[in-house]
Amino acid sequence: MLLKELCELFGPSGWEDEVRNFILSRIKADEIIVDSMGNIIAHKIGGGKKVMVAAHMDEVGFIVSGFTDEGFVKFKTVGGILTTVLVSKKVLLGEKRVPGVISAKAVHLQKRDEREKLIPMSELYIDIGAKDKDEAKSLLNLGDYGIFAGEYTEFGDGLVKSKALDDRVGCATVLGLMEQEYRNDMYYVFTVQEEVGLRGAIIAANRIRPDYALVIEGTTCSDVYGTKPHETVTNLGGGAVMTAMDRAAVSDRRYFEMIKNVAERENIPLQIKRTSMGGTDAGSIQRSGGGVKTAVLAVPCRYIHSPVSVMSKNDFDSVGRLSAAVLNELERSDI
Amino acid sequence: MKIEEILKKLDAPLGVSGNEEPVRAAVKELFAPCCNRVTEDSLGNVFGWYGCGVKNAPLVMLEAHQDELGLMVSGVTDEGSLLFCTVGGFDPKTLPGTEVTVHCGDGKYFGVIGAKPPHLVKDAGKALAIENMSVDIGFKKEQTEKIVRIGDIITLNTGYIRLAGSAVAGRCIDDRGGLAAVVRTMELIQKYRLSCDVVAVATVQEELGLRGARTAAAQLVPDAAIAVDVCHGVSPGVSDNAFPLGKGPVVSVGPNLHPKLTRQLLDRAKEEDIEVQIDVDSGDTGTDAWEIQVAGTGVPTALLSIPLRYMHANYEVGDIRDMENTARLMAAWLLGFKGGDQLCY
């Protein structure tokens, strides 16, 4: 299954090779460019407007930053991972995918005040079982990247658990869109380094100079225990999510209304994101060149940026159908 | 069998305290080929009996606990996720973002431990309490209530990992590592001519307060006992009361432990060239040895521990060399034990 394969690939921001190679092996276009940062730009030539459809290949992860004399690995997080979910998780590091576990001072040894506090990053290490620094260095280099280990698992009432749903759901959706033909001049872009500051999208947009952009994402969903109704942001199973405004971009008003109308007409469930937190590649794209009309469609993901992000297959399907309908609509009408 | 093979056979089956059936089956299977008979008591302690053939031979108990930590369903939230309490002393900090299995009657359901999203937690430096977490099994309240009942057991989906060198990571090296050493000892003594009978015991409910060991030792009141458990391994920020991996076993000394028995173990280690470390315990060792010592009219008891990093976290890291050496040491000591006044003051 495509989404499963995508999710299980190794692709922390800055080391997206495995995802890139997988996607390159699957796509056909009139012109395919891999640019200097590693973005894939697949151009299917058409007659009308320039439309850029983007999803990011990278996922949050780790980078090896040092070794202790005892053979423990110091690391930094790549992208926003909260220390809450780091402790005692399995990770895979480097090209050899060396397995390791993130340390956790035994609960018996924690003082009372330590028990109530989060463990600061400075006190977390990855344990690969090396007996000393030399053995650790023989297995890993400074700067090697890592990811959470974890399989794609279906469970519950049509739900999926995996690492990296953000944004392999986007990659899978864009791959699906590429199988259709649209009359506009289509650029399908798989970006890098979204998680470290929407970086890849900057140069991709500069190269393409699109008229319209549609960004496909995985987004926050907090409809979980302990959250008040106004804090939930999105609902799992509530359909595709469209962003009105986040920290990076305000969506184009008429484009936004068009998508709403399309969803209504096509009877595709759509929810509007109920927060202005977060940001996507749309922020970089919108302000490139002379400005670009952008919109973001996303699959709601519980526990995003953790090894166990969760989505609904129905929502994923809604995003696929709605994005196809939006691309069709862009052929017909000018906004 | 290689010690790692034994460990893997013991690590795979589940055995949450009070619900040890799956691991108990594995223990029996491993005991069977190296014991004359295998028995079980009403709480689920498993005994593997090995007779030396000598009449009125003293009885030695080799002991490790079969149970592991787990979680138990205590309620259902309006969102349909499960509230839980811990079975044994988990560190709540290791739980968010963990994959679990909920065991409901005959069915098993996948779930993840979710928590109130961090951006909504007011004091960001504060660890989440168990009360603020729940297990998301992907169903709404109505469906969840049909499937899950209060009291159902939840286990972590933590797998076994072979790390670099001879290090291994797993869900419950505490105390499957100790249990593996006990099984390995029973294998090693097959080729010896002993002067004592041996009973290998896999106890239940250690994590809830040494409960199985109490009733097991009360039934046996052996002439001597060696408990095998884990102790803290050295890791960053942990050096006091901790021991490096791969240089064990750790022999405990202190009031809980019989001085002569302990001395004999240390002497045998030297003679057999087995590397050991010494832990000084000033009182309660927090292990089954604490209960065994005061069973019936009293039992000379020793404690061997396998150094373990991150005890009671999702992944515990130990070293298989320490398990093998623990077995070698126990076997070497058994060979020289004849009872009589060997342990008299």
Added chain:
Amino acid sequence: MELLKKLAECWAPSGREDRIRTLIASEMEPYVTDVYADSMGNLICRKKGNGKRLMFAAHMDEIGFMITNIDDNGFLRFTNVGGISAHNCVNRGVVFENGTTGVISYEKSVKDLNLDKMYIDIGASDKAEAESKVSVGDMAGYSEGFALMGGRAASKSMDDRVGCYALIRAVQLAESCPNDLYAVFTVQEELGLRGAKTASFNVEPDLGVAIDVSMVGDVPESDHHSLSLGKGPGIKLKDASFIIHPKAREFMLKAAKAAEIPYQLEAAAYGGTDAGAIHLTGGGVPAGTISIPTRYIHSPREVVDIADVENTVKLVKQMIEMGI
């Protein structure tokens, strides 16, 4: 409810259970083969049978106070007997075995209150007068009596007289008894399940069931507790003192279904009952606990639901008749 009222109002702090023992013995004698007290003071009521030994335990003792010092002005300092918390006893009435009554109050402010800053006033004007009524080492219990509140009842010592009530009534009503039945009324539960330990050692049961009160989560802004008042007795699967043995669980659930009563499942992080002591007796005994949902436990006004109590009687009766 007359019997429950009598039981609840009876004076019997842990270690001083004579009165309640006499009361319960008189209720039980016509219905069982043997009634005797062991050396700890547990009341063991045996209904002789040929089958396996089935033991029920409800504890007779209640939390209370013990005098540690009498000052020159006749005020008494005290220590707790079992789980007394300072905020629950502020300006509450107490009574001694000889009928002397008193009120508990505190120094200065309720802020940072602890028992060291509290005292009992028995109305004495000086040390001599106080000493004519009480001595150091004397125990007192809460004096608040039984009161009905609609379909619910409040009293001191519902913990665990309501359990005693359920056990007495079940034995009295049972129409058959295939097992060798031991209805045991234990002492000193509040001091650490002490009576049940020795009682169980003597009885050597094949299966043990404790009957005790348990916390509910149905009050404003409560932390999560799975039980609610009025939804039937709880079958406790875990607390800090035990985790239920699969055999005990099966037996209890089967009985609950057969009795056709509402019941609730309970898994608790804290607390302990006599099942904790019973299951570790000898070579180990499968044991479980029936919980009677109760609000404000260890306060002078512990509240139970009468329908829950009657359903508990039915459940215990069913267990006795069904046997193991």
